[in-house]
Each structure stands twice: as structure tokens, then as C-alpha cells.
Amino acid sequence: MYIALYRKYRPQRFSEVVGQDGVVKVLKNTLRRKKVSHAYLLSGPRGSGKTTMARLLAKALNCERLSDDAEPCDTCPSCQSIARGENLDVMEIDGASNRGIDEVRELKSHVALSPFSSRYKVYIIDEVHMLTEAAFNALLKTLEEPPAHVVFALATTAPHKVPVTIRSRCQHLPFQRIPASLMVERLQQVCASEGVSVDEKALWEMARQADGSLRDALSFLEQAVALGDGDLTVEVVNDLLGGGSRFELEQLVISLRDRPTSALKKLREMLNKGLSLEKLCEGLFLLFRDLWITREWGYAALAGLELSEEETRFLLDEAPMWDTAFLREAMRFCANIMPKARMGLRDDVFLGIFLDLFSDTLKLSVAEDGETEEAETQEPSLPPTSAGIEDATAGWQRVMERLSVDSFPLYCAVLSAEVRLVSGVVVISFPDDHPFDFHAAAAARCAGQLISLCKQELSAESVKLRWKGQEVALVPDLPLSLNLPAKEVSSTASLAPTLAMPEVLKDRPQRKKHKLEQPDGQRQIQQILSWFDGEILLVKKAEEEEEIGGLEGGEMNVE
Incomplete structure (x- = not known):
């Protein structure tokens, strides 16, 4: 049976974990000194390796041939069964679907039982912040003083939603977003193993879109390989992600400087292909930010940015062509327009505002x-x-x-x-x-x-x-x-009133439409409209005229 790439290439050793060196060092040191805590709280963004790390901890605790460096052997029956998800002493619980007090009571009834075949029973509760308040309260005592053979690993993307009484009973290990450069290296290894020809620019684009989640990057890679029929190029990634790649935005910026009218046409084509305004504004903001940093501080400042060699060369060549004040104004424009884009700003309205920003150039x-x-x-x-x-x-x-x-x-x-x-x-x-x-x-x-x-x-x-x-x-x-x-x-x-409101209208409720005789001149119209707090929206000749209350005339719509 086919296995998805993010499952197939899940790390089986601590040395294979990407971008979480601090967490790996803490766990390996505690294992080597045999000072393992009874409960760990693993928090961080999605796809950063929280559940994987909990499984590796379970493997290391129950490995029959643990190395001196606290690495599981990955060959003994215990390691193999945990890797396949068949070990009865390692239980993964979804906190989102098993969030009630009844599920926690059932868990407590099994905690005191001895392990079936391993040294430790490990309970991995994913998305633990989804548990109810009653469930957390029921878990408190067990979590504080569990049996000696039980270890809890609680994983969450929102540690602030976990009660402080729970957090204080755990060792908190925060996970970080995985840098794009490390994700590119991992994706290259996967592509080499799968025999896929790849363009490095395409890998950088997928890593940037994954936003620190290696799982998302591997999912993008799997889809792109299927779309490109075995070949991975920037064009394939653009088709997969809906456009707006770094390379496309770089070409757009060059056009804005040299060929502004063609740049607007290119921008319209990008939006017509399905590129969201929010994604476009985010990409332009990052690009203008990088240009501004390069213009202000030069090559030395680029070390703090996650860029490929080609992107670095582009910034060094393009930055001198732009004015620093304009780059800052462009950044402010993108930052101000992003909330409106999330609220559903229309594409043509955005193009108008964008035209206003670049009016000097255009x-x-x-x-x-x-x-x-x-x-x-x-x-x-x-x-x-x-x-x-x-x-x-x-x-x-x-x-x-x-x-x-x-x-x-x-x-x-x-x-x-x-x-x-x-x-x-x-x-x-x-x-x-x-x-x-x-x-x-x-x-x-x-x-x-x-x-x-x-x-x-x-x-x-x-x-x-x-x-x-x-x-x-x-x-x-x-x-x-x-x-x-x-x-x-x-x-x-601004006209002074000259007409007095008729007595018959003073106690009359306001209405949307009124049939009135057309006065002669603007002054009278404005005075009548003031009675109803209205304004002229459109002046047109009515196709049919009706007689109401002895008055004839065209219909006036007021608001």
C-alpha cells in the first residue's frame, strides 16, 4: 500500500529530526542520565515534529539496545512495533475527539496497570488543549503523581489554552518553526531517494509556502511531483500553489520599474489565475522589505534573511535601482492593505489603490x-x-x-x-x-x-x-x-432655506419614496430634501406618470 511522503520519511532517530536541536539535546541528556520526567508538554506550530518527538521518546524509553548517545536502535522488536504503531504500551490519543471527562476516567482506569511487554507505558495526547475543563481537572492528580512506569507526552499548538495547573506539572519543551534552508536540504534528500529531478528554486518556493511546517512542505512536494509527472520545476509549483511565487514577484518588480504598464497587465493576469490578494500582498511586502534592507545595509544584512543564492544576487542587483523612501512607502501600503484583503477586497479595487501608489512611476x-x-x-x-x-x-x-x-x-x-x-x-x-x-x-x-x-x-x-x-x-x-x-x-x-415645511408633513413619518411636484430651481429642491434628510442619487425622467393626491410629476428617490 502506498504511504504518503510525510509518513514514509518520518524521523526514526533523534539525529534525523530537522530544526529542533534544543529539544533533541534536552531529551537525549535526560535519557543518558536516566532522569526522565513523568510528563512533558510539547508545544509549537503545526508540522514542527511534536508527535514525532513523542514517539522517539517512547522508542528510547523502551529500546532494548539504546546507544550511549541515547539513540534508539530502531531494529529491536520494541522499536519496530512503535514505528508501525502496533505497540500496546504506547497509546496515542486525539484530544480533539476524546475530550470529555468520561474518556479521561477510562484512561485513569488503565494507567495503574503494568505494561504488557515494555518497560514504560507512554500516553501521547495530541491537541491536548481541546480537553474540557472537567477533563483537565480529572487528569490533574494522575498527572501529578503517576505510577513509576507511566510517562505522559502532551502535544499542543496552543499552550496558552492549557490550564496553568497542567503546565506546572509538566516539563515544557517549545518547538520552533523549521527554517526554510533546512527544509530545502530535507526536500533534496527526499527527492534523491525518490529519484525525482528537481529545480532548487522550486524547493525554495515550497519551503517558503510551508511557513515552517516540514509536513506541509512534504505534502506540497508529493502533489508537485504528481502534477509534474516526475519533474519538479518552478512552473509546476506555480500551477500547484496558484501563482505568486518569489520568482514571479521579482519579475513583477522589475516590470514596475522598467515597463510599468506591462506590469499592471501581468498583475491582472496573476489575479485572474486565482492568486489571492492576501498572498500577493504578503509576497510583495516581503520582497519590498528585502529590497529595503539591502538598500539600507547591503550584503551584510542579508545573512539574517532566508534566501537562496539566486535571490541574494537579485536583491544586490535590484536594490540600488529603488529609492529607500519609496520602498518604505510600498511596505506600508502592503501592510495596510492586507487586513482589507482578508475581508474580501475586490481585485479591481486593489488595482486602483495599487495604481495610486505607483502613479509616479506609471x-x-x-x-x-x-x-x-x-x-x-x-x-x-x-x-x-x-x-x-x-x-x-x-x-x-x-x-x-x-x-x-x-x-x-x-x-x-x-x-x-x-x-x-x-x-x-x-x-x-x-x-x-x-x-x-x-x-x-x-x-x-x-x-x-x-x-x-x-x-x-x-x-x-x-x-x-x-x-x-x-x-x-x-x-x-x-x-x-x-x-x-x-x-x-x-x-x-450651501443654500439658505427659503421654504417652510408644510404643516401636513410635520407629523408625517419618514418614507423612502415620495411623489412631489417638481419645484423650479435647486434651492427649493434642497430645502424639500432637508425635510426628509435625503439627497439626490439619480435624476431621470419617469416613463409613466401617475397622479397622487392631485399632484403629477416624476418620481424622486431619496435616502
């Missing part, structure tokens, strides 16, 4: 190869033609910063848009699949904010919105009217 132009007719006309990029590109870009960034504080909905609406300046007019073009963003920006309140900010920061004369061939001119000097054509929407102003 020159606020994401259209290349003539994607639209407007791009072919070679209109100057935002903002004013009288100012330099860097000053203009900074002006639009100030607009976005102020919008993010004063009007976050409008900020989100214009993130997806392409912004240009034509003869003193700011032209904001929205993608075809973003109609809501277009209508939100064209709303009266938002229009006024856009015009005001563009005038202050960009010295623009006016603002136009475009979507699917439609064009809306935001004209500040023209009062808003419900009878205006769709191409002319003005900004709102």
Missing part, C-alpha cells in the same frame, strides 16, 4: 498599445499642461488623499478611472463595467467636491466624466435643475 497612464481611441489621440496625461508631469501627478495624489478623508465613496468611485487633462479640462474616464462609479461621481454632491478639489490642486477649469461614450460636463456656474440634459450636471452649493 505616469497615471495604464493604457498601452492603443487600447482605446482616446489613447491614440495622444492626449497629455493628467494634470495641467503648464505644469511638469511630476507636479501634476503630485496634484492628483493630493486630490485622492483629500477625497479619502472627506468623501470615501467618491474616492472609491474614481479609483478605477483613467484621468487625463485636455486643454485645462480634467477628463475622468470610467471602465465600461463600472457604471455605478460613473453615476456616483456624477451625483451633484460629488460633482461639487471634484470641481473644487481639481481647481485647488490642479488649477483645472472644469471636469468631465466619460463612460461608454457618454460624457457629463460638471459646470460649477450652472445651477442644478431636474430638467437639465444628462450631459450637464453642476455642483451643489
